[in-house]
Amino acid sequence: MRARRAVAGLAVAALLGGLAACGDDDGKKTAAGGSGGDDGIGCAAAKGKTVGFSEPLPDPNFQALEKILTKSLGKYGAKLRPVNANLNPGKQISDIQTLLQQRVDVLIANPVDPNATQGAFAQARQKKIPIIVLDTKVGGPYYTSVHDDVEYAAAEGARQLKTLAAGGKVAAIYGPSFAELLNWEKAAFDAAAKEAGLDVVDRQVNQKITPDAAKGIAEAWRQKYGAQLKGIWTFNDVSAIGAASAIGGDFKPAIVSINGQPDAIPLVQAGKISMTFGVPYDKTGQAMAYAALRALCGAKVPAEITVPTVKIDKAGAGSWQPIAQRVDNPFKVAFEQRAGKTYVKLD
Structure with missing residues (x-):
């Protein structure tokens, strides 16, 4: 999910x-x-x-x-x-x-x-x-539990944003709280962001889990923060794709995500999404x-x-x-x- x-x-x-x-x-x-x-x-x-x-x-x-x-x-x-x-x-x-x-x-x-x-x-x-x-x-x-390591992805995503945002403001798009996996992801990002000293100025939930909803959130941030917003974490690639569509002018935040969806990879290769984490x-x-x-x-x-x-960045997206x-x-x-x-x- x-x-x-x-x-x-x-x-x-x-x-x-x-x-x-x-x-x-x-x-x-x-x-x-x-x-x-x-x-x-x-x-x-x-x-x-x-x-x-x-x-x-x-x-x-x-x-x-x-x-x-x-x-x-x-x-x-x-x-x-x-x-x-x-x-x-x-x-x-x-x-x-x-x-x-x-x-x-x-x-x-x-x-x-x-x-x-x-x-x-x-x-x-x-x-x-x-x-x-x-x-x-x-x-x-x-008998056993099989667990995709989204916590690592979220924590490493926060650490990567610390570098990509160069100390600037960042924001986060989370998933709905009904999903246990997404709660693990959110908790891991929040903890790593705090440890890294990220300046997280806003957190929103993409309740509909659609690109359009994520785009609306990112456009509101564009109006409020403009060029001061240097980074965005998104809980999935659907949201990353939506956020990337709001980029323009001096609003160019680095976007870090998770999933490794096929439709997000070209955006990673083009630099519109800085990186995603694939399972x-x-x-x-x-x-x-x-x-x-x-x-x-x-x-x-x-x-x-x-x-x-x-981790899938521009250098590794092709493989x-x-x-x-x-x-x-x-x-x-x-x-x-x-x-x-x-x-x-x-x-």
């Missing part, structure tokens, strides 16, 4: 008994410590099993995640059963209950309202169905598939799996792959430890 950092990594395989593994696109796998038909990702027990996937909304990213999960699970003979809540918590609860009635073997869910889904999750636990959640810290226990969603999908397969094999995984975000181009990337999963977190390693 999510810059490589220097790593001083210890592989999770060394810490967790050989969980890190990788498989190539032809279905040949290598593993650290797999045995008895278990290659460190999947095993013979996965064949014929079903993984339910409760999505929060219809979105191209989730369609791509479906394809990645289907392909990755299919290597081991497992299948995916997706359902979509259309941003309706009641429908999501009903969807999950239907998946349980259909006797899925593992449940993956990205909750619309994580508090509302706790009852349905309790029903899954009663049936001893492992639960994998995406981007929520509410409730539990879960390599192929790794999000593969991390969920990895966790589901390990659950089917009765193995343990880290309690939380974090997917890094990647960024949008999610549509990542669907057929090889299924490779390995981990490293950073600051106490387990991160998926990027290729």
Whole structure:
């Protein structure tokens, strides 16, 4: 609804008994410590099993995640059963209950309202169905949680704006508070902005999540601050695109965003958006598939799996792959430890 950092990594395989593994696109796998038909990702027990996937909304990213999960699970003979809540918590609860009635073997869910889904999750636990959640810290226990590192992107975005704005005034466009992920992002930006000494003169919410709404916010800032506003943080690329359309004359704030959407990349290349932070969603999908397969094999995984975000500036925009181009990337999963977190390693 999510810059490589220097790593001083210890592989999770060394810490967790050989969980890190990788498989190539032809279905040949290598593993650290797999045995008895278990290659460190999947095993013979996965064949014929079903993984339910409760999505929060219809979105191209989730369609791509479906394809990645289907392909990755299919290597081991497992299948995916997706359902979509259309941003309706009641429908999501009903969807999950239907998946349980259909006797899925593992449940993956990205909750619309994580508090509302706790009852349905309790029903899954009663049936001893492992639960994998995406981007929520509410409730539990879960088999594991997969988490896109938007906090890093937001904090690094604040630090980048400190340099780009050269000490001038900055402003921020946040997302609606109903989205848990966006609240993490906002909190991380606010904390890093304070630490960096950013002069944040205004904060607004793009409640409609549209380019036009973001443009209206930026145009109001143009009237109020003019050339004094040197930077804008936006919670997603939709807002960055809208804010960029308000630039003109002596109103030229640096814009820093998050998402890595295909329609934002040309604006990064043109310098209208200074940078955005992309989530390599192929790794999000593969991390969920990895966790589901390990659950089917009765193995343990880290309690939380974090997917890094990647800084995309003018120099690197040409090499960024949008999610549509990542669907057929090889299924490779390995981990490293950073600051106490387990991160998926990027290729």
